[in-house]
Amino acid sequence: MSTANSAHSVVEPSSTTKRIAGAIVILYAIVTMVPLAWIFLTSFKSPPDSISYPPKIVFQPTLEGYCNLFTTRTRQTPDYIQSLGAPTSTCDEITRNRNMVIAGPSNYWPRFQNSLIIAFGSTFLAVSLGTLAAYGFSRFKVPLADDLLFFILSTRMMPPIAVAIPIYLMYRQLGLSDTALGMILLYTAVNVSLAVWLLKGFIDEIPREYEEAAMIDGYTRLQAFRKVVLPQATTGIAATAIFCLIFAWNEYAFAVLLTSGSAQTAPPFIPTIIGEGGQDWPAVAAGTTIFLVPILVFTILLRKQLLRGITFGAVRK
């Protein structure tokens, strides 16, 4: 890229410059979307279509991937399948066409539910604790405030595996291994550092005069916090919550080490989806698609606050 041609200038960039810049950026955006588009397309392919060469862009869409994602199947003789009544659902029909019958639900939905419970539970706790602590740090002279804040941040620098070793031992002692509560507490601890830093920034921006005026009008400090500060901080709290939610939703390292069954979340589960003779890529793609959709929605909702969130509030705009 020739920087000389595109260097910043007071004069509005010429329309040619703009057009070239736009074309390059759009090209980049399209290229980065290819893997995601491929996940989406693969989720509607049949297993043979998904591994054909050359890769198929035009194909007969099927829900087989989604059916396989949510069910477990067993192979049966054609005679047995003939003897069954009419198929009761689309999935039933698709499965029978492959000489199989649905044996029961798969673990995807329970794992997805775990993800929901753990992500929302830890987000709620982290944001609640974070809002209180952030208000404390923002409004009062806390002894050693800078040290405490840095301490809170430094807990994010540890490699997750390093944290997981003692947590694993501690949870084993406390009976928190493979429980939703254990994961909620752990993710809360990780997220609360982000929440405190971000929310302190947001609360710092609310003029103290608002609360002071309310207190002169007869509110106590707590009432002023609840009725003046919280409503003012709603945007900040919502943005922080979404960041916490995304972290807990996406987290893999702790989940794979500390959960194995009943509290396992979706990220460690999705890679283990296998079909007959190897990975069932359409089912994996279907699981991935369903898993990614909430994040896409959140990214779009968050786009204005994104910068602040990813830099721990270091960059505000």
Place this chain on the structure above:
Amino acid sequence: MTDTDTSLLDKAAEKAVRATPAPLAFRVRGLSDRAIAWLFITPTIVLLLAINIFPLIWAVHLSFTNFRANRPNAAIDGVGLSNYQRVLNDPDIWQAMQTTAHFVFWTILLQMLIGFTLAHLIDRKFRGHAFWTTVILIPMMLSPAVVGNFWRFLYQPQIGLFNYIYSFFTGVDPSSFEMLGSVALSPWAIIIVDTWMWTPYVMLICLAGLRSIPDYIYEAAEVDRASAWRQFWSITVPMALPFIMLAVLFRAIENFKMFDMVVLLTGGGPGSTTEVASITLKREAFESWRTGRASAFAIILFVAVFGLANIYVKALNRVKQR
């Protein structure tokens, strides 16, 4: 807020409020500020002590013992510094550190180059730039584990889309190379995925840097007839530098800790070609069950990240003050 309470107490309070300087005034009713401050902060600190600090201290303790988590009932003996000595003398661990350094270096270099260029182009404010910026940001919000797992499919020789597209443009036989299976290519396979995922992150921070430069500086440079090239190197780059350095800091810390994406792409293989520090640590702790030695390694990693980050932040602050 037009509470017209007329009770005596309130009147007295109001008088007190008017009479005392601001910080004192609000201690008149309800909990004192001091009590509220501690009430608000303590739960967070307690949680962090319980789930971050206590385990860390425990890990420090374990690092001086021969404890193995798969034999919880065996006697635990103190072994002094021998775990640290072994870790620092272990060629496998140095190999993992080198692999990590290689990964961190190339991902940051590529992400900075592409990210800064993109930010610079987006800053031209072409039509629809806001929409396309949001589109570009999507990969960084996704789960590295789930997406890394899917990239394994894209990298399949012959059937994978990556090999197909590469061969489409170069004419190389798509089944002639394996991104994940070959010693030469697998480090690049993880670098490509990480760059795909995190370039938007760098781009976003660089964009904030570029937008923080006030127009009048460029106006002055125009008046002085500084060339566009000169403006770029003596205005744009130095003024965006604190932001660029911040992006480097965050990316370096994150990639130093890298685990999930690499585990799902290559699992550290082939052999140990892509075995980054976190994977070695996981193997020591949860496969070999040498908990004591793994704890020592974990402490060394933590001290390294923490120390380097601190030095770097000092440098960053110096640049900011200039």
